[in-house]
Each structure stands twice: as structure tokens, then as C-alpha cells.
Amino acid sequence: MWRLSDTMPWRYYTEYFLLLFSLVYFFVGCNTSAWLALSAIHASGISSIKTSDCDNLPGLINKQIQICKRNAEVMTSVSGGAENAIHECQFQFANRRWNCSTVDEQSNAVFGNVLENGTREAAFVHAIASAAVAHSVTRACSSGDLLKCGCDRTVTGTSEEGFTWSGCSDNVAYGVLFSQSFVDSREKKNKMKYDRYLMNIHNNDAGRRLIENNMRTECKCHGVSGSCEMKTCWRAMPTFRSVGEKLKEKFDGATEVVEVKSSGKRKYLLPADENFKPFTSTDLIYLVPSPDFCNPDRATGSLGTKGRECNKTSKAMDGCDLMCCGRGFDTYQETITERCSCKFHWCCYVECKQCKKTIEIHKCK
Numbered sequence: 087m088w089r090l091s092d093t094m095p096w097r098y099y100t101e102y103f104l105l106l107f108s109l110v111y112f113f114v115g116c117n118t119s120a121w122l123a124l125s126a127i128h129a130s131g132i133s134s135i136k137t138s139d140c141d142n143l144p145g146l147i148n149k150q151i152q153i154c155k156r157n158a159e160v161m162t163s164v165s166g167g168a169e170n171a172i173h174e175c176q177f178q179f180a181n182r183r184w185n186c187s188t189v190d191e192q193s194n195a196v197f198g199n200v201l202e203n204g205t206r207e208a209a210f211v212h213a214i215a216s217a218a219v220a221h222s223v224t225r226a227c228s229s230g231d232l233l234k235c236g237c238d239r240t241v242t243g244t245s246e247e248g249f250t251w252s253g254c255s256d257n258v259a260y261g262v263l264f265s266q267s268f269v270d271s272r273e274k275k276n277k278m279k280y281d282r283y284l285m286n287i288h289n290n291d292a293g294r295r296l297i298e299n300n301m302r303t304e305c306k307c308h309g310v311s312g313s314c315e316m317k318t319c320w321r322a323m324p325t326f327r328s329v330g331e332k333l334k335e336k337f338d339g340a341t342e343v344v345e346v347k348s349s350g351k352r353k354y355l356l357p358a359d360e361n362f363k364p365f366t367s368t369d370l371i372y373l374v375p376s377p378d379f380c381n382p383d384r385a386t387g388s389l390g391t392k393g394r395e396c397n398k399t400s401k402a403m404d405g406c407d408l409m410c411c412g413r414g415f416d417t418y419q420e421t422i423t424e425r426c427s428c429k430f431h432w433c434c435y436v437e438c439k440q441c442k443k444t445i446e447i448h449k450c451k
């Protein structure tokens with residue numbers, strides 16, 4: 087771990103990094119998720135961002151630079167949030183044709199053209215990214231890492247169930263507000279692309295609401311040997327994994343929408359199919375169907391599925407039929423080493439042998 091400090095030679099190292107990031111930004115700058123390039127800062131181990139760094143951070147527009155300057159201490163969490171968002175997206179999409187791979191891992195040009203149009207994929211990335219910032223900033227508040235926020239002190243007193251509210255309740259309101267001002271400031275009310283603006287804002291909001299709507303109560307028992315004579319509880323955010331899972335469900339059930347104009351000329355979005363029920367505030371919405379991602383295509387940012395591993399027996403998206411788009415697959419033998427014939431010895435350890443096993447893997451043609 088190293089810090090953005092004034093001591094040499096780190097200072098030069100940092101400047102080199104920031105310059106590199108600025109160049110990356112130059113190429114991806116028109117993209118509303120370009121700030122996700124901040125993930126590279128966290129991933130490279132820089133552990134604190136200073137006000138003077140704000141002008142050189144990758145992917146930020148002017149408004150975000152101003153927010154950075156007023157809240158430099160929060161930016162490390164934003165950067166960590168960007169990294170979490172990308173990892174979680176890759177985890178949730180590992181078995182799909184579009185697997186959330188970044189276009190160029192090294193430069194972190196994030197997702198390239200894939201988010202250019204208002205597809206389901208764009209909806210998911212917007213929602214998970216804005217949720218990740220809210221989650222990461224809230225986590226930092228609770229850990230006492232930030233001067234501007236701490237635990238939620240409004241959760242106090244005795245509950246109806248008879249336990250005492252105490253301990254550190256997650257201050258999700260602060261994290262959500264910060265995410266709203268930082269992430270949404272990216273979205274411009276462009277007259278030509280007003281539908282895209284409405285879509286992005288809705289999906290950003292949906293991601294944050296999923297955290298708020300899934301707050302849990304965590305408790306600790308106090309009393310003689312594990313009895314629960316006294317219970318103290320606090321409000322805790324869902325894990326980020328569970329936010330990712332819920333958003334993946336929302337992705338699968340996302341609603342296609344179209345822009346309509348009311349008589350007062352206000353524009354808003356409605357389900358494209360009149361027979362569909364209205365979408366809720368936590369549903370994901372999209373404007374255009376996704377490409378099939380079968381073949382590499384620079385224009386759409388599709389990498390194609392040649393060489394992807396698939397499951398011969400699965401009928402789902404990870405099955406060879408769907409993953410390989412009907413092109414067929416090659417089968418390879420691979421030898422793996424496993425722990426086997428494990429024996430439990432009294433007391434207390436487990437002894438295993440190493441066994442070699444041949445497995446078949448299938449890869450798309």
C-alpha cells in the first residue's frame with residue numbers, strides 16, 4: 087500500500103499514474119459511466135486522495151471535480167465503490183455472453199461501447215455503480231473513516247419488540263445522497279437524448295433504493311452464558327453481494343420502455359408494451375434491445391463468445407447451445423488435482439490425499 091504523499095519518489099509515481107488515467111479519460115470521456123475508471127486508483131493501492139489530486143482523476147466531468155474538491159476524503163470510497171461495482175458485475179455475469187469484461191484491463195477504459203445505447207446491460211451497470219458508491223461511502227461512514235459522517239444516530243430508544251437500539255447503525259442516507267450528487271451529476275438533460283437521461287436517472291436511483299429497501303436489523307445478545315436477557319440491535323445494510331444478486335434479478339426482469347409526452351409536454355417513460363404492468367422504482371428499465379454478443383463487433387463493443395467455456399448439459403445461458411450461438415464447441419481434457427480420501431484424526435485434524443482427476447471442458451468454436 088502506498089499513499090499519495092509529497093515524499094519522493096512516490097510523488098512522481100502518482101503523477102505518472104494520474105497522467106495515464108487522464109489519457110484514458112480522453113478516450114472514454116464521453117461515456118456517462120467513465121468515472122468507473124476511478125476503480126483503477128483503488129485497485130493500484132492508492133489509499134488516500136487529496137484535494138489537489140481532483141483535477142487529475144480519470145473519468146470526471148467538471149461538476150464531479152468540484153464535488154471531489156469539497157469531499158476529497160470521500161473519493162477513496164468512491165474509487166473503492168467503482169472497483170466493487172466492476173467486480174460484482176463480473177461475478178453476476180460470469181455465465182453470460184456479455185460477461186462485463188472491461189475492454190482493456192490495463193487502461194481500465196471500462197466497458198467501451200457496450201454502454202453507448204440504452205440497453206439492459208447499460209441499465210445494470212448504472213444501477214450497480216450508483217449502488218456501489220452509496221454502499222462504499224456508507225461503509226466508510228460506519229467505520230469512522232470520514233470526518234463528514236458517522237453512524238446513524240437517529241436510531242435510538244427501545245423497539246416495539248423490546249430490544250434496545252444501540253451500536254452503529256449504517257448511515258445509508260448520507261451514502262445515498264452522496265451517490266446521488268456524484269453519480270447523477272454525470273447525466274445531462276440533453277434534449278436530443280432525453281429518454282436516455284430519464285433511463286439513466288431511473289436506474290441509478292433503482293440501485294440505491296435496493297440498498298435502502300433491504301436494510302436489516304442486526305442484533306447482539308447480552309446476558310449470562312449466551313442467554314438473551316438483553317438484546318441490542320442496529321440497522322445494517324445488505325451485503326454488496328446480495329445487492330448484486332437482487333440487481334441481477336432486476337436485469338432478468340427488466341422492462342423495455344418508450345418516451346411519451348403528456349399534454350403538458352412533460353416527457354416520461356412508459357412500458358413499451360401496453361399490456362405490461364408499470365415498472366416500480368426499483369425495477370430496471372431499458373430503451374433498446376441488446377445485441378446478441380455472439381460475434382466480435384467493434385461498433386457494439388461485443389467481444390464475441392469464441393473460446394468461452396460452456397456447460398454441455400445446461401439449458402441455461404451458460405449451456406453450450408446458447409453460449410456458442412449454435413457454432414458448436416471443442417472439448418478438451420484437463421487434469422486437476424483434488425483433495426480426496428480425507429480422514430479425520432482424533433483429535434483434531436483432517437488428513438487428505440492428493441488425487442489427480444481428468445475432467446472435460448468445453449469451449450465455444
Ligand SMILES: *[C@@H]1O[C@H](CO)[C@@H](O)[C@H](O)[C@H]1NC(C)=O
Nearest residue numbers: 199200202203377385386387
Ligand atoms: C446503437 O444503436 C444504433 C442504432 O440501432 C446502432 O447502429 C449502433 O451500432 C448501436 N451502438 C452500440 C454501441 O450498440
Ligand SMILES: *[C@@H]1O[C@H](CO)[C@@H](O)[C@H](O)[C@H]1NC(C)=O
Nearest residue numbers: 180185187389390391392394
Ligand atoms: C469474458 O469474455 C471474454 C470474451 O468472450 C473472455 O475473453 C474473458 O476471458 C471472459 N472473462 C471471464 C472471467 O470469463
Ligand SMILES: *[C@@H]1O[C@H](CO)[C@@H](O)[C@H](O)[C@H]1NC(C)=O
Nearest residue numbers: 396397398399400401402405
Ligand atoms: C452444468 O449444468 C448442470 C445443469 O444445469 C449442472 O448440474 C452442473 O453442475 C453444471 N456443471 C458445471 C461444471 O458448472
